[in-house]
Amino acid sequence: MELFTLWMAKGSETQVDKLFGELMEELRELHIDSLKVFIDTETEQELVGLRCTWYETDTELANKVRERAGRGIASYVLAEYEERIIKKMIINEYAYKIRDEISKIETYTLHILDQSEEEIGGHQARKRRKNQIALAFITYLEEFPEVNIDGFIHFRLHAYAEELREVVEYAIDEYLMDKQYQEFIALLKYFVYIQDAKIPVAHLMHKGENDFILLNEDFEPIETKQVETFVVEMIDKDINYEDMIVSTLITVSPQKVFIHTREPEMQVIKTIKQIFDDRATLCTLCGSCSPHLGDFRKEQRSTLT
Known part of the structure; x- marks a missing residue:
């Protein structure tokens, strides 16, 4: 007897083959010799599909077949439809027409969906x-033996x-914020480029977390009108220490800025490097910064022990 039939538009033979593969991967585990799945066509309605038939009357076993089929269909939908649904x-719905913008938002969306379990997406979210999807198909197949997948x-x-x-929606917000950030960075880069250098060298000492000291070429503290002492500690949460550091560096306008840090992957470090471009040099350990930041190798050894 016919247990169920899954239909797709004619011309989707490649997709039908992929769906067939997902179904068979699930159904093989049941080890039912009398269960047959084959490709069928319905020329009048221009449909091509998969028809599942068997020669059993066991209702409980039929439910297991539908359950497995639902899982196979769900795997197929995630693999073949999810990206298309997102792009559509x-x-x-959000009226983006420029190909580059569509591609970037799609990338943001897929990244969120694929993030680690501790974050927004991840394996558990995909499993859910x-x-x-599987439950929706199983419930439908229990009542109706035929379904048009599309x-x-x-x-x-x-x-x-x-x-x-x-x-x-979340991905679009992230994309727009990143776009605004990159536009702002580009503006600051241009401002640094056209501005005349006021001092030859500045040394930015990153002592850890949000603690920075700005020194001149003689490794003496730099005084500015904007900040009397450049030791930034996040006591006031309303102060954006990243903006403060960047603003101070632009104010003193060094010809060359050396960034001494043990945490080169921090966002503020990356931002400064972006803005000052070839005028910025990153240092993770040198004789000049060790007295201020400590011996990186000793810190590593103490961490390991």
């Missing part, structure tokens, strides 16, 4: 989406689509 949302995804997976929509 970006274009149709798969279970959500139509079902479009009209029935509302909760899944809404979750993707929320992630797309």
Whole structure:
């Protein structure tokens, strides 16, 4: 007897083969010899599909087959439809038309969906989406033996689509913030480029976390009108220490800035390097910064022990 049939538009033979592969991977584990899955066509409606038939009457076993089929369909949807749904949302619902912007937002979205378990997306989130899709198909197949895959995804997976929509919205916010940040960095880079140097050298000593000291070429503290002492400690949470450091460096306008740090991957360090470009040199250990920042090798040894 026919257990269920999954239909797709004719011309989707490649996709049908992929769906067939996902189904068979799940159904093989049941080891039911009488269960047969084969590709069928319906020329009048221009459809091509997968028809699942078997020669059993065990209702409990039939439910297991549907459950496995639902999981196989869900794997197929995640692999073949998710990116297309995301791209369609970006274009149709958020009116992005420029290819580069669409691609970047799509990348942001997929990155969020693929993030580690401790963050927004990750393996557990993907597993949950798969279970959500599988349950929707299983429930439908229990009542209706035939389903059009494209139509079902479009009209029935509302909760899944809404979750993707929320992630797309978050990704767009991230993209716009990053775009504004890059535009601001570009403006500061231009300002540094056209500004005449006021001092030959500045040494930025990063003592750890948000603690910085700015020294001149003789390794003496630099006084500025903006900050009387350049030791930034985040006592007042409203003060953006990154803006303060960048503003001070631009004010003193060194021809060359040496950034001494044991944490080169910190965002503020990357920002300064971006703004000052070839005028900035990164140092993680030298004879001049060791008295201020300590011996990096000793710190590493003490951490290891």
